[in-house]
Amino acid sequence: MIQTVEAVIEAGGRVRLLEAIRLTGSRRALVTVLEEPAALPGETALLAEAALLEDWNRPEEDAAWAYLQSGQ
Numbered sequence: 001m002i003q004t005v006e007a008v009i010e011a012g013g014r015v016r017l018l019e020a021i022r023l024t025g026s027r028r029a030l031v032t033v034l035e036e037p038a039a040l041p042g043e044t045a046l047l048a049e050a051a052l053l054e055d056w057n058r059p060e061e062d063a064a065w066a067y068l069q070s071g072q
Contacts, residue, residue: 006047007031008038019051 006018015031055061 009033010038018047020048 003021005021008016008018009031010016
């Protein structure tokens with residue numbers, strides 16, 4: 001399946017994906033360089049929040065951090 005994900009290309013050429021993807025092995029990719037500058041500091045966290053929400057809201061996560069809840 002073809003997927004499209006947002007990324008930032010740093011000045012040195014390193015490509016950093018702004019959201020998590022799951023692959024079963026190495027894949028080829030096409031990179032399109034846009035004219036607009038990269039996201040502002042802190043904006044990346046907001047963009048990644050939706051991708052991380054799936055992991056954050058699992059019962060296993062709640063159980064792992066339960067000891068930090070008040071009254072326990």
